[in-house]
Amino acid sequence: MSEPQTTANDREQSAADADGDTGPTLAPTGTPPPGPRGLPLVDSTLAFVRDPLEFFSSMPEYGDVARYEAFGREFVVVSDPGLVEEVVVARDDEFWRGGFEHEFGELLDVEGLFFAEGERWRRQRLLLQNAFTPARIRSYADDMVVEAVRLVESWSDGEVVDVREAMSTLTLRALTRSLFDLEFGDGRADRVRRWVHAMGAYSDSEFFGARAVLPTWIPSRAEREYRRATADVEALVEELVTERRGSEADGDDLLSLLAIGEYPDGSSPPAEEITDQLQLFLLAGHETTATALTYACWLLAGTEDVWSGLEWEVDAVCGERDPTFADLPDLAVTEAVGREAMRLYPPLPFLQREPHEETVLAGYRIGSGTTVQLNMYGIHRDERWWADPDVFRPDRWVANDEDADGDERTVLADPDDRPEYAYFPFGGGSRHCIGMRFAMTELQLSLATMVRRVDLERVTESIDPTPKISLDSGPVEMRVRKR
Numbered sequence: 001m002s003e004p005q006t007t008a009n010d011r012e013q014s015a016a017d018a019d020g021d022t023g024p025t026l027a028p029t030g031t032p033p034p035g036p037r038g039l040p041l042v043d044s045t046l047a048f049v050r051d052p053l054e055f056f057s058s059m060p061e062y063g064d065v066a067r068y069e070a071f072g073r074e075f076v077v078v079s080d081p082g083l084v085e086e087v088v089v090a091r092d093d094e095f096w097r098g099g100f101e102h103e104f105g106e107l108l109d110v111e112g113l114f115f116a117e118g119e120r121w122r123r124q125r126l127l128l129q130n131a132f133t134p135a136r137i138r139s140y141a142d143d144m145v146v147e148a149v150r151l152v153e154s155w156s157d158g159e160v161v162d163v164r165e166a167m168s169t170l171t172l173r174a175l176t177r178s179l180f181d182l183e184f185g186d187g188r189a190d191r192v193r194r195w196v197h198a199m200g201a202y203s204d205s206e207f208f209g210a211r212a213v214l215p216t217w218i219p220s221r222a223e224r225e226y227r228r229a230t231a232d233v234e235a236l237v238e239e240l241v242t243e244r245r246g247s248e249a250d251g252d253d254l255l256s257l258l259a260i261g262e263y264p265d266g267s268s269p270p271a272e273e274i275t276d277q278l279q280l281f282l283l284a285g286h287e288t289t290a291t292a293l294t295y296a297c298w299l300l301a302g303t304e305d306v307w308s309g310l311e312w313e314v315d316a317v318c319g320e321r322d323p324t325f326a327d328l329p330d331l332a333v334t335e336a337v338g339r340e341a342m343r344l345y346p347p348l349p350f351l352q353r354e355p356h357e358e359t360v361l362a363g364y365r366i367g368s369g370t371t372v373q374l375n376m377y378g379i380h381r382d383e384r385w386w387a388d389p390d391v392f393r394p395d396r397w398v399a400n401d402e403d404a405d406g407d408e409r410t411v412l413a414d415p416d417d418r419p420e421y422a423y424f425p426f427g428g429g430s431r432h433c434i435g436m437r438f439a440m441t442e443l444q445l446s447l448a449t450m451v452r453r454v455d456l457e458r459v460t461e462s463i464d465p466t467p468k469i470s471l472d473s474g475p476v477e478m479r480v481r482k483r
C-alpha cells in the first residue's frame, strides 16, 4: 500500500477546504496520485479487461485518490465520500461528464439529457422533470403492478427461471408503457424492444467485449442490426409524435409530454430531440432497474429471515390485494431490501467526470483529459462506513417505532453516523438520477407483488458481476415456488 493514505482527519480537512477554509492539503499541490504500474505499452488495460470489478476494487489499496492508465487514457479513482461530494456538489461546475462517457454515447449515437451539458442540459432537465413528479409516478404505478402480476402469473410452480432475463422483460414493459404508452402485445412495443435488445448486443460487443480492445473498422453484425433497429425506432417515434400532436387528449407518458411540451421561449422540442430523449431514457432506465431487482431477488433468496420479514410486511399492509402507490410509505422493509441490494450491487458502480481544466483534488493533480471515477462500488462496501460491509442486512436501514396508538411499527431509518455520500446509488448534485422516484417505486411495487405470490430458491449459487451498461449479473437461475 503506498502513501499517502487518507485518514478521518484528512477527510475533515478536505471538506473544510471545500467550504473555503484553507488549511494544509493532503499532498503537495501538483503531485500525481499513486497507483499501479501497468505492463509496458498496454498499461493497466489487460488487468482491467480481465476483471474490471476486481481491478477497480483493488484501487483503494493505493489511497482514496488513485491513478491508473488504460485504453490509452488516464483515470483517477476516488474512494472517499467527502471527495465524491466535493466533485458532484461543491465543485460541480468544474467538471463535465467527460470524453470517455461521451465516446459511449457517440458509439450508440444517442444524445439526450445524460450527454447534454451547460445551458442545453438545464433547459432539457427542467422540461423532462415534469414527467417524474409524484403525481406522474402515481399514474405509472398501477401499470408497474399490472406488469409484475403478468410476469409472476406466467411462472409455474417448480419452474426454473432466469431472473435477470425476467426482470429485464418486466422493466422494459413498464418503461414502454410509461414512456410511450404502448402495451405489451402492441406490435409497436415490439419495435421498441427490438431496438433495446439490438443496443444491448451492440454495446456488449463494441464497448465491453474484445472489439473495445482490438477495434476494427468493419461493421459487425451487431452494429448493422443496431443501425437498422435505430432507423426503425426513429420512424416509430416520428409516427407517435404526429399522432400525439394531432390528438385532443393529454397523455401522461413522456412522449406526450415532449410532443406537446414547450421550452420557456415557446419553442417545442424537435422530433430528433424527442427520439434522442426516449432512446436515452430506455438506455438509462431499463437495465439499471432490472439489475437492482435481479440482485434483490437473489439476495433475498439467500436469507430466509429477510424473506419472511418481507412477506410478513406485505401481508400486513396489502392483505388479499396487490400493492398500490399509496402503500409505499408503509412498505419500509421492502424499501430497505431495495436499498441494501443497491448498496452491495449498485447498478451503476461508478460515476465518471472530467475536469474542464487541470485541477487539484485532495492535493493531487488531475489533468484536463483525465477521467475521474467516483468509486461507488468500493465506498458502498468500505468498512470505514459500513459494519459487515459484504453482508446483505436490510435491517441496517430500518428501526422500530410506535404509531399514534402505541403499536410497534417498522420505519425507514439510517441510524449509523456516516457521511452522506457513503451511499449514492442514484448519484448526487445537479445531475442526480432524474428517474430515482420512478425506479424506487418500481422496485418496491415489483418486490411486494412478487412476494405475495411466490418464493424463489437459488439455482445459481454464485454471481460474478461485470460492469457493462449496468452491473451485469450474468444469468441468474432461480426455482419458483408458488405460495
Ligand code: HEM
Pocket: 113, 114, 115, 125, 280, 281, 284, 285, 286, 288, 289, 292, 346, 347, 348, 351, 352, 424, 425, 426, 427, 428, 430, 431, 432, 433, 434, 435, 436, 438, 439
Ligand atoms: C435502480 C435504477 C436506477 C439507478 C441505480 C440509476 C442510477 C443513476 C445514476 C447513478 C445517475 C447519475 C449518473 C452520473 O451522475 O454520472 C443517473 C442518471 C440518470 N438516470 Fe438513472 N438510475 C436508475 C433508473 C433510472 C430510470 C428508471 C430512469 C428513467 C426512466 C433514469 C434516467 C436517468 C437519466 C436521464 C439520468 C441523467 C440525468 C442527468 O444527467 O441530468 N434512471 N441514474
